[in-house]
């Protein structure tokens with residue numbers, strides 16, 4: 282039997298996932314090669330994209346930057362960005378669980394039931410098996 286990772290190991294794994302998401306710009310989807318990105322809750326922006334955004338906003342010329350993008354390329358990039366945001370969401374759910382929040386409270390924020398929140402996220406957390414056992418124990422199953 283594999284020993285259960287410690288809470289510290291689990292937090293390190295989640296923080297690594299968060300850090301990995303902060304090495305790719307959510308706007309241009311380019312790896313930052315170690316350059317810093319400005320992190321948001323579900324997106325990070327590189328210096329080049331931030332500069333272009335600042336320039337465009339200051340000029341009052343906000344346009345669809347991706348208007349000429351090949352449709353399939355745009356679709357693939359949108360999917361990559363969505364996956365990056367979803368991974369950030371999983372990271373925050375893990376932090377919420379680490380902070381003692383119940384699946385019911387997480388489900389309330391996500392807009393689902395406790396069970397639906399657990400089904401969506403628990404299996405993607407490092408300690409999913411143990412949490413599943415805990416949930417079953419709390420539910421009296």
Ligand SMILES: [Zn+2]
Pocket residue numbers: 306307308309310311326327328329330331
């Ligand atoms: Zn960028």
